Amino acid sequence: MALSDTKLRNLKPRSERYQEADEGGLFIEVLPGGTKTFRLRYRMGGRGSKQEKVTLGDYPAYSLADARQWRDDCAALVERGVSPMALKRGDAIPDDVAVTVKERSQKFIDDWCIHVRKKIEAKEAESRAASTVKAFAERWFSEVAALSNSNPRNIRRILDKDLIPAIGDKQIADVTVTDVLAITDRIKARGADQMALQTRNVMKRLFAYAIARELTKFNPAAAVEAQFIATAKSRDVALTSDEVGRLLRAIYQSSMKRAHKLALHLLILCMVRKSELIEARWDEVDFDEGVWSIPGERMKKDRPHVVPLSRQAVAMFEELKGLSSGSDFIFPSRSSLKKPISHSTLNVAVRTLDLDVRDFVLHDFRRTASTLLHEAGFNSDWIEKCLAHETKGIRGVYNRAEYIGQRREMLQWWADFVDAQIEEGQKVIIGRFGKAYRAA
Incomplete structure (x- = not known):
């Protein structure tokens, strides 16, 4: 069977070289290393004379069409008594065929040079594009x-x-x-x-x-x-008030689940750790008193912690009640109402945002709240108590105050302040809960 481009492409090397024939003496030789070379068999004196071989070159540098054109040119030389192998060695060509051979060979050479030049230019352009x-x-x-x-x-x-x-x-x-x-x-x-x-x-x-x-x-x-460029800093990111606004606008304008938007907002408002929020249960929230009581086993220091809730936080928890599908957990897993969302869920949600703020992690919300509240002049003891930090030394031994009233006023101021940052300079719809606490 004659060769085809598909057959040539699919020829695989073997342990020893082998050949596949085309027509008119043209064949391809496949070497163990994978090289495929076009060669031609011919006889100068007809049947019974010694067979000669001449090589064109490798595939695919030479296409099947190139090889067949070369075969036909070689056949024309043989008809005139000129050996293609002798011509390749540079032997003299008889005068009666010199002009014909020269013209035919030169046309093939010129066409081939144009073909090769185009291939080289295309490869160079491809290489330049790939290396931008x-x-x-x-x-x-x-x-x-x-x-x-x-x-x-x-x-x-x-x-x-x-x-x-x-x-x-x-x-x-x-x-x-x-x-x-x-x-x-x-x-x-x-x-x-x-x-x-x-x-x-x-x-x-x-x-x-x-x-x-x-x-x-x-x-x-x-x-x-x-x-x-800049001094590399340890994990000490505290967002500016402007960044807080841009971050929350991005959260509420994103396509993430509504419950996750509220969770991220609550992390800022309540100043709790991520694990304390995502594992929260409904029996910990007292809507009448406006407090969230976190049991000691879920706190870092194994001590129970009470969070006075701002009007905004209460309204968010009320909305979350309707989103929790009757689960005991405030943020139930999508796969089961009997367990909370995973620890990576909120991190993944934040990573989907196209944020125009510094790189940060969720734990930075606590540092951000602490920094901005200190800058606003609030009492450090109130702030540390909101963060569930223990006061060290003698002062910590004697200061057991919870500052519930003061912390409630401070966290209400903080929630109002965060609202102002969201709305600063542009309007953004943050949801139903907004109406609930504004009516309060």
Whole structure:
């Protein structure tokens, strides 16, 4: 059977070389290493004469159509008494066929050169496109970053917001230290020094991978010392009042479940730990008294904790009552009403947000509330009691006050303050519970 492109593509190497024939003496030879080479058998003196072989070249550099055209050219030479092998060696061509052969051969050579040049140009264009920052960043994200990072959404946001728009069209090998500094300086101008540092770190990892893939020899981000961008901080994030507003607007404008929106809002208002909230039961909430009593076994220090509830918090719990489907838990799991949502549920919900605030974790809500309440001049003992922190030393031994009345007034002020940040500068619908507490 004659060869076909499909058959050629599917030829597999074996332990020994083997051949597959086409027509007119043309065949392909497959070597154990996988190389496929076009060759031609012919006889100069007809049947009974010695068989000769000549090689064209490898597939797919030479297509099947190229090989068949070459076979026909060789047949024309043989008819005129010219050996293709002799011609390949550079032997002299008889005068009576020289002109015909030269014209025929030159046309084949010219056509082949055009074909090869187009292939080379196409490969060069493909290579240039694959080695742009944008293309390589996508490759790095899918092959490395998205698999090895606990929060790939942050990296995705850095790539899309700051890296690709700035240098996405540049060749990865052409990126300079000046390019890196221009990106980090632009981020710092937004007042986000830590985000600038994170962006530099992402670029450093990206270019390290590019070096490993031999696309560049220089890491421009590694040449920029971290200390020249921002000082790396330990986990001490406290959101500003403006960031609190932007965060909650993003939460309420997102597509996450309503119960999760209210849970995140309650974490800010009640100043409790995430585990204390998500494992809360309805028998802990006293709607008449407006208090939430957390048993000691669910507290970090094994001591019961009472949270005076603001009007906003009471209204949220009332709405959550209707969303809990009769479960004993305030935030029941989607898979079973007999257990609460998992510890990662709210973290995952936050990761789905497109936030224009600093990187933070849910525990930072407590630090944020403490910081802003201290800045507002509230008594430190009240704040520490809201956080369920123990006062150390002699003072802690003698100070057993719960400050329920003072804490209730402070947490009401705090809930009103948070509302003001949500509504500052733009309107956002945060839900039914808003009407409930405004009517109170």
